Amino acid sequence: MAISRRDALKYTTVLAASATLPGYASMQFEQPITKNLDRKNIKVIVVGGGWSGLSIAKNLKAFSPTTDVILVEQKDQFVSCPMSNLWLVDRVDLEFLTHDYLQAARNNNYTFFQATATGMDKSKKILFTTNGNLHYDYIVFAPGIDYDYSFITDNPELEKRLRQEYPAGFKPGSEHLTLKKKIHDFKGGNFIMTVPAGNYRCLPAPYERACLVADFFKSKKLDAKVLLLDENNDITIKEHGFHTAFDELYSDYLEYHPNSTIENIDLDEKIVETEFKEFSFDDASFYPHVKGAKILETVGIAKDTVFNKLEGNINGLTYEVIGHNDIYISGDARPMGFSKSGNTASTEGLFVAKLIANKINGIVNTPWQSPTTLCFSAVTMSPERAIFVNSMYAYNKEKKRFGFATPKTSEVWKGEEGLTNAKAQHDWAIAMYRYMFEN
Ligand SMILES: Cc1cc2nc3c(=O)[nH]c(=O)nc-3n(C[C@H](O)[C@H](O)[C@H](O)COP(=O)(O)OP(=O)(O)OC[C@H]3O[C@@H](n4cnc5c(N)ncnc54)[C@H](O)[C@@H]3O)c2cc1C
Incomplete structure (x- = not known):
């Protein structure tokens, strides 16, 4: 829809x-x-x-x-x-x-x-x-949020280098500027991005970013690949939309690796070790777990x-x-x-x-009122096409837990639907900025 x-x-x-x-x-x-x-x-x-x-x-x-x-x-x-x-x-x-x-x-x-x-x-x-x-x-x-690097390393020197040289870009400001420069200066090879476990900030954002960066490399005809190392066993949200984009649009530019818990990162050799595999990289952005x-x-x-x-x-x-x-x-x-x-x-x-x-x-x-989640994700750059999820929450008294109550998604990025969603993504952002900064 x-x-x-x-x-x-x-x-x-x-x-x-x-x-x-x-x-x-x-x-x-x-x-x-x-x-x-x-x-x-x-x-x-x-x-x-x-x-x-x-x-x-x-x-x-x-x-x-x-x-x-x-x-x-x-x-x-x-x-x-x-x-x-x-x-x-x-x-x-x-x-x-x-x-x-x-x-x-x-x-x-x-x-x-x-x-x-x-x-x-x-x-x-x-x-x-x-x-x-x-x-x-x-x-x-x-x-x-703040980042919690303890799931990647307990070595303060490595943590310092990860923060400074390979920032996650999930808090605004200099991290984003560094990341943009990395993407624009990239000449080719493997660009590693990661998805942490837990309730990390903005579940779809790492997958949206992987799609857009792969699309960017493709538009530049680089001999380059995004390696998306996901600590989870599958895409955590809008999985149909992202899987189809990965498979149908970016098979030459994006490799998705679920169950990739990082065990070690060697920044000098530029190698990431997970339980089953090693990945070499030319540049990277590591997204650690988050905490309040x-x-x-x-x-x-x-x-x-x-x-x-x-x-x-x-x-x-x-x-x-x-x-x-x-x-x-x-x-x-x-x-x-x-x-x-x-x-x-x-x-x-x-x-x-x-x-x-x-x-x-x-x-x-x-009386408690549910927040509303409405989150768009772009999957292509030109033309822009997007998918979205929209839901409120319900409180389960027995389990003392909240869960999605009214989930609605549009995971079809092809055709008019994807184009309309992309337009709605911009309209949503404009409306939200107006809401926060105007009266
Ligand atoms: C790449 C990316 C894409 C995203 N895309 C979407 C999207 O499409 N749709 C969507 O709904 N959400 C999206 N999100 C998520 C969204 O940005 C966050 O969920 C949202 O910012 C959370 O709002 P917040 O007010 O809790 O925290 P923040 O927006 O992070 O605000 C916290 C503020 O507190 C300030 N602060 C912290 N400590 C102190 C202190 N000690 N003293 C004074 N100030 C302090 C910080 O400077 C900051 O300004 C995205 C996030 C990322 C990173």
């Missing part, structure tokens, strides 16, 4: 429900720590200006106009991971991916505070940042889980940290098994904003 432009926009209109934005509420930052405790407005800090944090800040301000909302983000501009695979192969430019935090804050009446969160005092309700300390009544951590971002561990709200050792210990239905009902975790840093994707983080952010606004207004039992 293809998705039309109207449908793509319809999926995102759920997000735009919080339309009327209120007047500006003033902010005051505490420096030093304990001043201004007789403030009259409730103060909410959102740590992390990604897809989740931007949605929370905007919607909280819309739901609770008199609340002071401060978005604490370490970067001075937003660069989108969604659509970045198309940027790697020159189908969109960097300007399309890059957006202005100040504009988002002005348009939606919250305060952008550029700083890195470094710690907190939970009993005094103070967040420590590189730019001063902030008092809060409620705080949400939406800091995204470091700040969760620093402030002591992280917990061991099976795959993601440092993700937050929260109530999956209320997003509150267990034992601290004034602290929330949202977005890719959450421990629930939702897809770690932008649309999921953004729709979830709308619900978290509602939870907090309700709590501020004395409503404590807000």
Whole structure:
């Protein structure tokens, strides 16, 4: 089933429900720590200006106009991971991916505070940042992911080299710039990319990237191959769409190797060892396992889980940290098994904003609402053709687990369907950027 432009926009209109934005509420930052405790407005800090944090800040301000909302983000501009695979192969430019935090804050009446969160005092309700300390009544951590290289190596020297010379490109910024240069400078031979196990960020993105890079090498008529080493036993999502693309479009340019758990990487000899095989490479990008971002561990709200050792210990239905009902975790840093994707983080952010606004207004039992996963993947560059998955989640009380409730996919990239999906992918991104940065 293809998705039309109207449908793509319809999926995102759920997000735009919080339309009327209120007047500006003033902010005051505490420096030093304990001043201004007789403030009259409730103060909410959102740590992390990604897809989740931007949605929370905007919607909280819309739901609770008199609340002071401060978005604490370490970067001075937003660069989108969604659509970045198309940027790697020159189908969109960097300007399309890059957006202005100040504009988002002005348009939606919250305060952008550029700083890195470094710690907190939970009993005094103070967040420590590189730019001063902030008092809060409620705080949400939406800091995204960090990499966990321990599944590849326990050698710090090798980890340092992997981070610097062979970055994953699953966090925006310099990693993406390095990766793009590698792809564009590649002269031929094997280009290794990897897929980790666990609930890694954006399940389809490594397969989308493999398709686009193979297509790019093909367009340059290089004697080159993408070797995609997957720790999983098969493609983890939209498998029909990606398998058919691998087989029918890229058999000369892409080799897919499932069950490829990395046992050793020799960067000097340029060899990757897995349990059964060795692969030599000319260049590479290694995607390690992921975990909730470091700040969760620093402030002591992280917990061991099976795959993601440092993700937050929260109530999956209320997003509150267990034992601290004034602290929330949202977005890719959450421990629930939702897809770690932008649309999921953004729709979830709308619900978290509602939870907090309700709590501020004395409503404590807000029924759980599912986030929505809508994730497009391009499979060819020219013309652009894409596939997608779209689903909400259901909570299984007995198993205490979430699973896809309404999965809908379009995995046919051939013909009109693939072209329509590609158009919808662009329309979705435009609608989401507008939603986050305009009012
Ligand atoms: C290549 C690629 C393609 C993708 N494609 C899609 C797609 O097509 N569709 C889709 O829906 N999703 C896609 N995703 C996934 C999507 O990007 C993520 O799921 C989404 O960014 C998660 O949002 P988040 O708010 O949880 O985290 P992020 O967007 O990573 O935001 C976290 C923010 O917190 C900040 N931060 C972290 N620590 C601190 C601190 N201590 N102090 C201050 N700030 C801090 C970071 O700087 C960052 O800005 C893709 C991802 C990648 C990498």
